[in-house]
Amino acid sequence: MNTDYLIIGNSAGGIGAAEAIRSTDTTGSLIIVSEEPYPAYSRPLISEYLSHERDIEDMLYRPADFYKKHSIQLFLGKKALSIDTHQKTVKMDSGENIHWKKLLLATGGIPIIPPVKGHDKKGVFSFLSLNDAREIDAFLARGGVKRAVVSGGGLIGVSVSQALRARQIHVTIIEMKDRILNTILDEAASAIAADSVKRGGGSIIVNDTVKEISGNASVREVILNSGEQIQCEMVIMAIGVLPQTELAKSAGIAVNRGITVDRYMMTSKPDIYACGDVAEAYDFIIGSNRLTPLWPNAYIGGRIAGFNMAGAKTEYRGGTAMNSINYFNLSIATAGMVSAPAEENSFETLTKVNNATYRKVIIHDNRIAGLILVGDIDKSGILFGLMRKNIDVTTFKSALLADDFGLAYLPASIRKEQLGETVIN
Amino acid sequence: MGCGICRICCQVSHSNSKDIIKTFKEEASPLPRIRVERKAEVSFVIQCQHCDEPWCVYSCLTGAMQKDPVTGIVSVDSEKCMGCWTCIVACPNGALTRDMVNKSIVKCDLCPDLATPACVANCPNSALAVVDDGIVATKA
Ligand SMILES: Cc1cc2nc3c(=O)[nH]c(=O)nc-3n(C[C@H](O)[C@H](O)[C@H](O)COP(=O)(O)OP(=O)(O)OC[C@H]3O[C@@H](n4cnc5c(N)ncnc54)[C@H](O)[C@@H]3O)c2cc1C
Numbered sequence: 001m002n003t004d005y006l007i008i009g010n011s012a013g014g015i016g017a018a019e020a021i022r023s024t025d026t027t028g029s030l031i032i033v034s035e036e037p038y039p040a041y042s043r044p045l046i047s048e049y050l051s052h053e054r055d056i057e058d059m060l061y062r063p064a065d066f067y068k069k070h071s072i073q074l075f076l077g078k079k080a081l082s083i084d085t086h087q088k089t090v091k092m093d094s095g096e097n098i099h100w101k102k103l104l105l106a107t108g109g110i111p112i113i114p115p116v117k118g119h120d121k122k123g124v125f126s127f128l129s130l131n132d133a134r135e136i137d138a139f140l141a142r143g144g145v146k147r148a149v150v151s152g153g154g155l156i157g158v159s160v161s162q163a164l165r166a167r168q169i170h171v172t173i174i175e176m177k178d179r180i181l182n183t184i185l186d187e188a189a190s191a192i193a194a195d196s197v198k199r200g201g202g203s204i205i206v207n208d209t210v211k212e213i214s215g216n217a218s219v220r221e222v223i224l225n226s227g228e229q230i231q232c233e234m235v236i237m238a239i240g241v242l243p244q245t246e247l248a249k250s251a252g253i254a255v256n257r258g259i260t261v262d263r264y265m266m267t268s269k270p271d272i273y274a275c276g277d278v279a280e281a282y283d284f285i286i287g288s289n290r291l292t293p294l295w296p297n298a299y300i301g302g303r304i305a306g307f308n309m310a311g312a313k314t315e316y317r318g319g320t321a322m323n324s325i326n327y328f329n330l331s332i333a334t335a336g337m338v339s340a341p342a343e344e345n346s347f348e349t350l351t352k353v354n355n356a357t358y359r360k361v362i363i364h365d366n367r368i369a370g371l372i373l374v375g376d377i378d379k380s381g382i383l384f385g386l387m388r389k390n391i392d393v394t395t396f397k398s399a400l401l402a403d404d405f406g407l408a409y410l411p412a413s414i415r416k417e418q419l420g421e422t423v424i425n
Numbered sequence: 426m427g428c429g430i431c432r433i434c435c436q437v438s439h440s441n442s443k444d445i446i447k448t449f450k451e452e453a454s455p456l457p458r459i460r461v462e463r464k465a466e467v468s469f470v471i472q473c474q475h476c477d478e479p480w481c482v483y484s485c486l487t488g489a490m491q492k493d494p495v496t497g498i499v500s501v502d503s504e505k506c507m508g509c510w511t512c513i514v515a516c517p518n519g520a521l522t523r524d525m526v527n528k529s530i531v532k533c534d535l536c537p538d539l540a541t542p543a544c545v546a547n548c549p550n551s552a553l554a555v556v557d558d559g560i561v562a563t564k565a
Binding site: 300322389409 | 460462468471474487494505507511513514515519521523
């Protein structure tokens with residue numbers, strides 16, 4: 001079987017690439033393969049599936065006719081086993097050997113399951129795919145589940161906790177570090193987030209980890225490192241996600257923590273590209289490659305990969321951490337750095353706290369290097385835009401956290417560049 | 426001059442009754458899709474620019490935000506929108522509005538049922554115009 005373009009992974013990254021390829025090359029043959037049996041769906045929405053707010057049809061990332069409309073051949077429920085970089089082929093578990101001209105690895109991540117004693121008991125789940133959500137849902141439907149322990153207080157842990165609370169399950173989050181959401185929030189914002197989790201009926205234990213899951217065949221309790229025991233009928237392992245790099249590694253493609261890509265999203269092998277959670281791509285805030293496992297970065301990185309695969313050379317300007325957290329009735333917007341590096345004095349941190357809002361901007365070299373807005377997040381996009389465009393904010397720094405901050409505060413020249421002729425002030 | 430009449434007309438235009446009194450007295454006033462910025466002598470309005478590089482579309486977690494390849498109009502499917510507000514962080518103009526009740530974004534749709542968008546048609550100072558690429562602009 002031959003194809004011009006082969007994409008492994010049918011999610012944010014794969015779709016971003018497919019759309020870019022089709023905007024450049026409408027006739028080249030394009031195959032997308034996916035281990036999952038569904039057309040592309042919004043992975044973050046598995047939480048609303050579990051809470052019974054949405055069904056599968058309402059989770060689809062693109063309309064049902066998307067693949068047909070774009071002449072994309074879709075292989076669902078099939079796994080790519082190996083890549084031959086010399087012959088330019090990919091071997092599938094269903095027997096096909098697909099010969100490609102350009103290949104994209106958008107294989108995403110796999111959940112980290114630590115070697116905790118008892119992790120194979122009935123009632124232990126991860127929360128990364130629609131199938132995970134369906135398994136948890138089926139387990140709840142059998143009845144008898146009243147208490148769950150969520151191991152890991154990151155984005156996925158908080159997201160599954162909200163869904164379980166909506167199902168009236170008592171939830172305890174166990175976080176190894178000193179605060180939940182510690183990779184994306186500073187102490188102050190994390191404390192506000194923890195408050196709203198608690199107000200929503202969840203419990204949080206920090207500075208501790210799950211050491212053992214006990215019970216006969218099924219979960220009965222977890223034992224923490226501290227010795228504390230928590231009775232529960234279900235455990236969700238949400239301590240993190242690892243880039244799914246086996247395919248790349250076994251094909252001799254350079255892998256650091258993720259697959260390393262250049263500014264054109266190409267791997268160490270010509271004609272093979274990577275994007276999304278599996279890739280380590282350029283971060284414009286730290287000025288080098290790193291993992292930023294987020295949906296927008298997967299889509300945008302995939303889009304750049306797609307253009308380059310189709311021959312329209314396009315440089316990736318880089319992404320950085322950028323997140324809107326919106327669980328337990330709290331809105332938090334973050335981007336870039338969470339806190340200024342402790343031993344550095346070249347960073348300046350501006351903060352503003354009042355009632356339910358908290359705002360913080362980190363400045364370095366006269367540019368915004370990080371932001372956290374809690375509560376009122378409406379101006380986060382303007383701030384993130386200044387960050388993305390690397391704009392010197394010296395002359396309006398004092399206004400960045402003002403209640404009425406807006407484009408009117410920017411120097412006219414910058415505003416004009418951003419809005420073109422639409423504001424002629 | 427920053428009078429804000431465009432904002433009110435935007436709300437009326439997106440109400441059920443299309444009547445200014447009913448909009449504000451009887452309906453839960455629809456959210457404006459336009460922001461008036463004023464600072465010293467500078468005043469202008471900001472709404473969706475229907476960008477060529479629509480960061481909101483690229484960043485949308487559910488596929489609710491889409492750019493029409495033919496008209497170039499960026500629109501949101503409020504059924505699909507989960508109210509995660511990732512697009513709010515993505516939009517460099519702060520042009521999107523959170524509808525907390527319906528857990529969805531609302532944004533400028535250029536008033537598809539009107540010949541001219543309500544903000545442009547009703548500006549007493551004729552300061553707003555629809556420019557070449559179809560977006561609303563503030564004139565000097
Ligand atoms: C519960 C939850 C909440 C989240 N919330 C947010 C959020 O609020 N904001 C945000 O930005 N991000 C969020 N994320 C992260 C976001 O979903 C990911 O960053 C995004 O899905 C990455 O897209 P991707 O295309 O790189 O890979 P994935 O979405 O991981 O998709 C990879 C696909 O490749 C398939 N695949 C892998 N290997 C093979 C193979 N060998 N053969 C065939 N197919 C293969 C997999 O089965 C999978 O379908 C959340 C994730 C979860 C789980």
